[in-house]
Structures are given as C-alpha cells and as structure tokens.
Amino acid sequence: MIVHSNHHSLHQALTAHRKDNLLVGFIPTMGHLHAGHIALVRHAQRSDTVRVVSIFVNPLQFGQNEDYARYPRTIETDCALLTQEGVEHLYAPSTNDLYPNIHHHTRINIPHIGAILCGRSRPNHFVGVATIIVKLLNIVRPETVFLGKKDYQQFILITQLVIDLCMDVKVVGVETVRESDGLALSSRNAYLSPSARRIAPVIYRTLVDTQKQLKAGERNFTLLCAQGTKQLQNADMTVDYYEIRNTNDLSEANSQSTEVIILVAVVLAQTRLIDNMIYRLT
Ligand code: PAF
Numbered sequence: 001m002i003v004h005s006n007h008h009s010l011h012q013a014l015t016a017h018r019k020d021n022l023l024v025g026f027i028p029t030m031g032h033l034h035a036g037h038i039a040l041v042r043h044a045q046r047s048d049t050v051r052v053v054s055i056f057v058n059p060l061q062f063g064q065n066e067d068y069a070r071y072p073r074t075i076e077t078d079c080a081l082l083t084q085e086g087v088e089h090l091y092a093p094s095t096n097d098l099y100p101n102i103h104h105h106t107r108i109n110i111p112h113i114g115a116i117l118c119g120r121s122r123p124n125h126f127v128g129v130a131t132i133i134v135k136l137l138n139i140v141r142p143e144t145v146f147l148g149k150k151d152y153q154q155f156i157l158i159t160q161l162v163i164d165l166c167m168d169v170k171v172v173g174v175e176t177v178r179e180s181d182g183l184a185l186s187s188r189n190a191y192l193s194p195s196a197r198r199i200a201p202v203i204y205r206t207l208v209d210t211q212k213q214l215k216a217g218e219r220n221f222t223l224l225c226a227q228g229t230k231q232l233q234n235a236d237m238t239v240d241y242y243e244i245r246n247t248n249d250l251s252e253a254n255s256q257s258t259e260v261i262i263l264v265a266v267v268l269a270q271t272r273l274i275d276n277m278i279y280r281l282t
Contacts, residue, residue: 001083003090006097007139010052013089014140023049026142028133031055031092032072033081036177036185040146041085043174052140053082054091056098061128072190091140098135108134110164113157113250118265118274121240129154130161137162137169145169150176150184152261152276156250176275178204184275196269202235203264207277210244210262214279221253224262232266240265240272247278258282 004010014024025044029037033055044051055078062068075092082090099105107127113119114126137145147155152173159171177185182204183197192200210228218224221244228242242264244253253260258281265274 001079001087001090003079003092005093007091007093010089010091010139014050014052017050021048023144024140024142025049025051026136026140026145027051027053028136028145028147029053029055030057030071030187031078032074032187032190033078034177034185034187036148036150038081038085039177040148040174041082041087043172044144044146045086049143050088052089052091052142053087054093054136054140056091056093056132056136058098058128058132059095059102060099060131061125063122063124066122067188067191072187091136098132105131107131108161110157110161113153113160116250117153117241117243117245117263119153121265126154126157130157133158134161134165134167137167142169144172146172146174148176149173150186150275152263153250160249182208184273186273188271188273191271193269196271199235199237200268200273202232202237203266203273203275206231206242207262207264207275211277211279214260214281219255219281221260228262228264232264237266237268240267 002013027040027044041051041053057071057073059068108130109127110130119126147158149155155173162169162171181201183201206228210224213224225242225244229239232239244260244262245251246253246257247259247261260281261276261278263276265272
C-alpha cells in the first residue's frame with residue numbers, strides 16, 4: 001500500500017492507474033478502523049478497481065465542545081489492517097494539505113438535510129462533512145464512493161450533494177456492521193466504559209421493538225417514537241431524537257410512506273451514539 005500525505009502525490013498515482021483503464025473506488029474515513037470500515041473496503045474490491053482509503057479527522061465537522069482533540073487516532077494499526085486487505089492507496093493528509101487556510105475557504109451547505117436530526121444539535125456538522133467530501137471527491141475523482149449506512153443522514157446528504165453538484169460518482173451505501181449484542185460498530189464505542197458498554201445494546205433492542213410494532217401494523221409514528229424514547233431514557237440515556245422518516249429523503253413519515261427508517265441519537269455517559277433501522281411498510 002502506498003501512503004500519500006499530500007494530494008499531489010495521490011493525484012499523480014491515480015492518473016497513472018487511469019491510463020491503465022483502472023477504475024477508482026473510494027472509502028473516506030476518519031480512521032480508528034473497525035469491521036464496519038473493512039466491510040466498505042471489501043465491498044469496493046473488484047479486479048478492475050484500485051481502492052483508495054482516506055484517513056482524516058476533519059476539524060470542520062466537529063463542534064467547539066465536541067471530541068475533535070480526543071478522537072481516536074490509530075494510524076499504525078489502521079495501516080496494518082488496510083495492508084492486510086490489499087488496499088492500494090491510503091491518503092492520510094495533514095490538516096494543512098486540505099485546509100491551507102481553514103478560516104477562509106468555501107463551505108458547502110445542504111440546508112434541508114443538514115439542519116434536521118443530528119444537524120439540530122450539531123449545527124455546523126454537515127457543512128463540515130459536505131465540504132470535506134466535495135474536496136476529497138475532487139482530489140480522488142472516484143467512479144464509486146462507499147459509505148456506511150450507520151451514518152444514514154450523512155449517506156443521504158452525500159447522495160444529494162453529488163446530484164446537486166452534478167458530480168459523476170456513484171454513491172454506494174453499505175449495511176451497518178454490529179457486535180453480537182446488536183451494538184452498531186462505531187469509532188466512538190471506544191469511549192464507552194465497561195458499564196456504559198453493557199447498556200449500549202438497548203439502542204438496538206429499542207429499534208427492533210419499534211420495527212416489530214411496525215410489522216404488527218402499528219402506524220401511529222408519534223406513539224412509537226414516544227415509546228422508543230421512554231425505553232432509552234429508562235436505560236439512563238439522554239435522547240437527542242428518536243424519529244421515523246422516509247428513507248429516500250428523510251422527510252417525515254406519514255400515511256403515504258412506503259419505506260421508513262427509525263433514526264436514533266442518544267448520549268450515554270457523555271458519548272453520543274447513533275443508529276437506525278429500515279422498514280418497508282408495503
Ligand atoms: O463518516 C466519516 O468517517 C466522516 O464523516 C467522513 C465521511 C469521512 C467525512 O469526514
């Protein structure tokens with residue numbers, strides 16, 4: 001695996017691959033890689049494709065009181081994992097390579113998706129995500145970009161920005177990978193103390209319970225969300241939101257909805273965790 005610390009070197013390497021008619025599959029990450037990331041890497045594997053993984057903890061998508069400084073950075077073990085997977089290129093830039101002047105540069109905003117759900121309590125988060133993704137896509141110019149569906153709002157936001165900005169890239173969402181007790185894999189799980197870790201699977205169990213009620217024919221979404229919220233609160237979680245929305249654009253679910261997603265964000269012992277579950281109504 002070739003490790004690039006600046007975008008010029010990556011650009012050069014990819015230009016050479018393109019001359020050999022190879023396609024580029026891109027997996028953007030913030031590192032501290034786990035089985036969820038490896039699922040993306042494996043999804044991207046094809047004989048006609050070189051895979052590029054990026055590792056960059058993007059300061060722009062963290063709020064002032066959030067965990068940018070303590071976000072886990074494990075570049076050596078990440079490199080070992082990616083090498084094992086046969087990844088051809090790792091782009092691990094410095095902040096300066098991507099933001100030579102972090103205070104004066106273009107921002108990308110997708111207000112109708114960026115302001116709801118996680119965007120309500122993390123007001124600039126999705127501007128940060130959208131901005132870095134446009135920069136990374138412009139550098140890598142992949143045919144396909146692979147994203148985890150655990151961050152479903154991010155997946156929809158990026159799908160939308162690619163359409164809105166006429167970018168010629170296919171966005172592929174990959175299913176969430178879970179621990180055996182249902183907890184969705186996330187780099188932030190590393191923050192959980194043993195006791196918080198024991199409680200955390202309640203998130204998954206709550207989603208499953210709501211899904212069961214949808215399967216049984218319950219269509220009072222307000223009631224279902226209130227019940228889900230209560231269940232999480234009973235497990236000592238602070239609920240940021242528990243909502244049922246349409247999968248295609250995250251608009252609010254109603255009686256016309258055909259496929260919905262139950263989305264949740266909680267804070268458990270100071271750690272913010274998100275998860276979701278999709279259900280087809282018809
Ligand atoms: O999901 C992530 O790890 C990040 O939000 C992403 C997509 C790499 C942008 O920084």
